[in-house]
Amino acid sequence: MKFGVVIFPGSNCDHDALYALSRNLGHEAIEIWHESEALGGVDAVFLPGGFSYGDYLRCGAIARFSPVIRPLRRFAADGGLVIGVCNGFQILCEAGLLDGALLRNRDLRFICRTVEILPGTRASAFTSHCPPERPMRIPIAHGEGCYFATESVLDRLEKEDRIAFRYSGANPNGSSRGIAGVLNEGRNVLGMMPHPERACDEAVGSTDGIAVFSSMAAALAKSQATPDAV
Amino acid sequence: MPSEVSEAVAIEHGMTSEEYGRLTEGLGRTPTITELGIVSVMWSEHCSYKSSRLHLKKLPTTGERILVGPGENAGIVDIGGGWAAAFKIESHNHPSYIEPFQGAATGVGGILRDIFTMGARPIAVLDALRFGPPDDPLHGPRNRRIIQGVVEGIAHYGNCIGVPTIGGECVFAPCFSANPLVNVFALGVFRKDAIFLGLAKGVGNPVIYVGAKTGKDGIKGASMASEEFSEDSEAKRPNVQVGDPFLEKLLLEACLEAMRTGAILGIQDMGAAGLTCSTAEMGGRGGVGIEIDLDLVPQREEGMTPYEIMLSESQERMLLVAERGREHEVLEVFRKWGLDAVEIGSVTSDRMLRVRHQGDVVAELDTVFLSEDAPLYDRPYGAPRRTAPMAGPSLPERTGRQLKDDLQRLLCSPDLSSKRWIWEQYDHQVRTNTTAGPGSDAAVVRIKEAGVSLAMSLDGNSRYCGLDPRLGAQLIVAECCRNLSTVGATPIATTNNLNFGNPERPEIMAQLVESVEGIAAACRHFAAPVTGGNVSLYNETLGEGVDPSPVVGIVGILGHTGRPPGPCFSRAGDCVFLLGGLLPGAQDDLECRFGSSQFAVSILGQSWGLPPVVDLAYESAVHEAVREIVRRGLARSSHDVGTGGLAVALAECCFGDPLVGAEITLEPGVPALMALFHEAPSRVLVSVPQERAGEVEAVARASGIAAPRIGHTGGRDLAIRVDGGLGFQASVERLHAAWDSSFESSLDVQ
Numbered sequence: 001m002k003f004g005v006v007i008f009p010g011s012n013c014d015h016d017a018l019y020a021l022s023r024n025l026g027h028e029a030i031e032i033w034h035e036s037e038a039l040g041g042v043d044a045v046f047l048p049g050g051f052s053y054g055d056y057l058r059c060g061a062i063a064r065f066s067p068v069i070r071p072l073r074r075f076a077a078d079g080g081l082v083i084g085v086c087n088g089f090q091i092l093c094e095a096g097l098l099d100g101a102l103l104r105n106r107d108l109r110f111i112c113r114t115v116e117i118l119p120g121t122r123a124s125a126f127t128s129h130c131p132p133e134r135p136m137r138i139p140i141a142h143g144e145g146c147y148f149a150t151e152s153v154l155d156r157l158e159k160e161d162r163i164a165f166r167y168s169g170a171n172p173n174g175s176s177r178g179i180a181g182v183l184n185e186g187r188n189v190l191g192m193m194p195h196p197e198r199a200c201d202e203a204v205g206s207t208d209g210i211a212v213f214s215s216m217a218a219a220l221a222k223s224q225a226t227p228d229a230v
Numbered sequence: 231m232p233s234e235v236s237e238a239v240a241i242e243h244g245m246t247s248e249e250y251g252r253l254t255e256g257l258g259r260t261p262t263i264t265e266l267g268i269v270s271v272m273w274s275e276h277c278s279y280k281s282s283r284l285h286l287k288k289l290p291t292t293g294e295r296i297l298v299g300p301g302e303n304a305g306i307v308d309i310g311g312g313w314a315a316a317f318k319i320e321s322h323n324h325p326s327y328i329e330p331f332q333g334a335a336t337g338v339g340g341i342l343r344d345i346f347t348m349g350a351r352p353i354a355v356l357d358a359l360r361f362g363p364p365d366d367p368l369h370g371p372r373n374r375r376i377i378q379g380v381v382e383g384i385a386h387y388g389n390c391i392g393v394p395t396i397g398g399e400c401v402f403a404p405c406f407s408a409n410p411l412v413n414v415f416a417l418g419v420f421r422k423d424a425i426f427l428g429l430a431k432g433v434g435n436p437v438i439y440v441g442a443k444t445g446k447d448g449i450k451g452a453s454m455a456s457e458e459f460s461e462d463s464e465a466k467r468p469n470v471q472v473g474d475p476f477l478e479k480l481l482l483e484a485c486l487e488a489m490r491t492g493a494i495l496g497i498q499d500m501g502a503a504g505l506t507c508s509t510a511e512m513g514g515r516g517g518v519g520i521e522i523d524l525d526l527v528p529q530r531e532e533g534m535t536p537y538e539i540m541l542s543e544s545q546e547r548m549l550l551v552a553e554r555g556r557e558h559e560v561l562e563v564f565r566k567w568g569l570d571a572v573e574i575g576s577v578t579s580d581r582m583l584r585v586r587h588q589g590d591v592v593a594e595l596d597t598v599f600l601s602e603d604a605p606l607y608d609r610p611y612g613a614p615r616r617t618a619p620m621a622g623p624s625l626p627e628r629t630g631r632q633l634k635d636d637l638q639r640l641l642c643s644p645d646l647s648s649k650r651w652i653w654e655q656y657d658h659q660v661r662t663n664t665t666a667g668p669g670s671d672a673a674v675v676r677i678k679e680a681g682v683s684l685a686m687s688l689d690g691n692s693r694y695c696g697l698d699p700r701l702g703a704q705l706i707v708a709e710c711c712r713n714l715s716t717v718g719a720t721p722i723a724t725t726n727n728l729n730f731g732n733p734e735r736p737e738i739m740a741q742l743v744e745s746v747e748g749i750a751a752a753c754r755h756f757a758a759p760v761t762g763g764n765v766s767l768y769n770e771t772l773g774e775g776v777d778p779s780p781v782v783g784i785v786g787i788l789g790h791t792g793r794p795p796g797p798c799f800s801r802a803g804d805c806v807f808l809l810g811g812l813l814p815g816a817q818d819d820l821e822c823r824f825g826s827s828q829f830a831v832s833i834l835g836q837s838w839g840l841p842p843v844v845d846l847a848y849e850s851a852v853h854e855a856v857r858e859i860v861r862r863g864l865a866r867s868s869h870d871v872g873t874g875g876l877a878v879a880l881a882e883c884c885f886g887d888p889l890v891g892a893e894i895t896l897e898p899g900v901p902a903l904m905a906l907f908h909e910a911p912s913r914v915l916v917s918v919p920q921e922r923a924g925e926v927e928a929v930a931r932a933s934g935i936a937a938p939r940i941g942h943t944g945g946r947d948l949a950i951r952v953d954g955g956l957g958f959q960a961s962v963e964r965l966h967a968a969w970d971s972s973f974e975s976s977l978d979v980q
Binding site: 201 | 480568658793
């Protein structure tokens, strides 16, 4: 499977994503500079964590105007798989590709720790391989990860089974309804605050993040077998 | 700003009459105001090390792995396979007191530039922090504001730029209330054939300015860091720089990319004394001159004087010398990253730093006169100032119940309580190489490309150094190397940060001299040469100085990229060994040496006597044994016995995830307080599966060290039996809850 990792000025988890996808998981992974007008024929796009444009103004608020967002929108509209992690999630929300917004953490402090999450649904291209009962141990590292949406939007997300992940232990950042990740209407765009790419290697603590990427690989294989299914 | 230069103006600039005389004599004329500004910062304590240089020469600086020693932006060591590591520690004490958030943030920014200016990609940050106690009855509110500001500042800069902050230490004492210490260590890796040095060469080559525009911030910051503080220190706030980690991230990526063009010949960051220091040092090291035109320097505002432009400490700027004819390759890279890059001058043959402004030469100074010929002082020193009396109180008798309460109180003291509140604000995982992070005795990052890992530890102990700076400094180095041994690492090189008060007082100067000699002896013993560091003097406010606070950072190497054992017991049923023995080398004058312990300070409210004795040969035998035990995979956990003594170390071993208790019996004949809370060095706790216990004993025998098996892991309690049937049993869950929450709650007081 071929992943493209988008690099904005200020991205800093780009190396981690490239390493996890290629070296830990054996996929092809290429860099996509934020000024690119094309995505280089990738099967999936990864928006990494970091502080794009210094996160000045608001997290992700400037990155959404990067040239690469245009081809990304087309790719997503055509059903291409897009995963945004941490700053990537914030950018997807700012770009209107996902519902809701990420606010400052409840305690107003940056938090880096390993948390436990559970899939809110397994009916998605990102969560089908995630264990339904056993919490996944995945690191978070953010100052603005408190997921917020209006009650009606939250109700709709739940009704449409679009909560990808929920914190299963203590809610670390005050997110509405314990939400750690959400899907778009087409179920092909995921945003999540925890970093699955940091949990693909036993040497650095956990391999629970692999399930997210193996779900994506399975979904891609299935869609290629039956092109109309996506 | 007076335009007429006189001795009085020079004295306002922090120079002495003698120094001003030396300047006018060297020049053969009265300096211009710009020249005076340049010379006053170049000859400041901060830039010239004029009080310490003589003594720093005593440090061992060579070894087979040392590629670049002191004098450059950072030291460089060979880590094998064609790879090298650059590392250094630097203080940002004065600015962090005046403006905690920006002071600490720019401290991180500055040390990171020192690393990538040499061509290395920074991959780890650690910090050693000293604050006034958060619960200080008088200064508590200010101390808490400084703690919160400094931690947020470090987090802000490190997290944004994407370099993990993987460890460090944080200690409290009243002397730091008005003199907080913020020492930041950084390490980077690169190919050893791609080292860049901070020197100018090649007459006619272009001198290029890159990065942020120059503003009026931080003017004379280096001079501020070379003075004591008085009541009007608030007025120095404009001397503190403001950091922009996003800009530095771009600068980092752009510099590393530009270096790959092969067109850069020398490069140096603009840190203390900004454009002044970078031009003077690059010229001085290269034995050439540099001529610059200030009209070409990118400026944030109009109407800046040459004096201001030369002395600004605006952050995120670099100066480089490129090969004439290939400068466009360099400029192109900076354009891609959206950064200013401007040719502001060229290399000349005459060794002069020549500064032009609006057509006039406003400064013309010999670069060697500015740097190598800076004043050098052999300041008088006598006996070091002691921070406490020699004699102590008679020690109290304790019941088992009281010993348990003592342990809990120690675990809740600001010094020993969990610093999770601090390190959870730092992204310690980014770059996914952290195999042992905060909470571990030594932090470890894997260097995948070289097939090795590097371990790092920062250590200091002002209490020990206040009682005996020479012995204290040796104990610090011993502890640092011991921390490295617990993860299986062998020390390879050292950096140090010497934080002291006013060196013009002989009893303070003596603390500096003895500490340096202590570090020198111990680093020589452990074969960990010093590749550089930083000296921060004048840490005094209103005449109150800091206790002598040398901090050492030692880098160790491991021959693999896997995960080392952690400090905590991992399961029930393992044997617990106390490598080194119960009280090595400390049999006589136990009570005198007990006066330097955390117990004395936190429980008895006073300190006295001397630091513990250390036998360096025995200490290395213990390290060798620990390394062997870890290397053979015998240890499920491995933890240094440090501050607080054995009982505290045992409790910390129980605080893993999940919590694991232990049953411990200590040898008879040793008084309970000494057995539990004495801080004798040369000790490491390891937990080992039952079936491998014999192998551990064999390793200890071969190394010639004591290694009593003191108990086993398991249960929900920590039970310790000492001499005379005394002992206690404490719920690990309860100890852990108190230890885990007390620091955060001490900050929550309104």
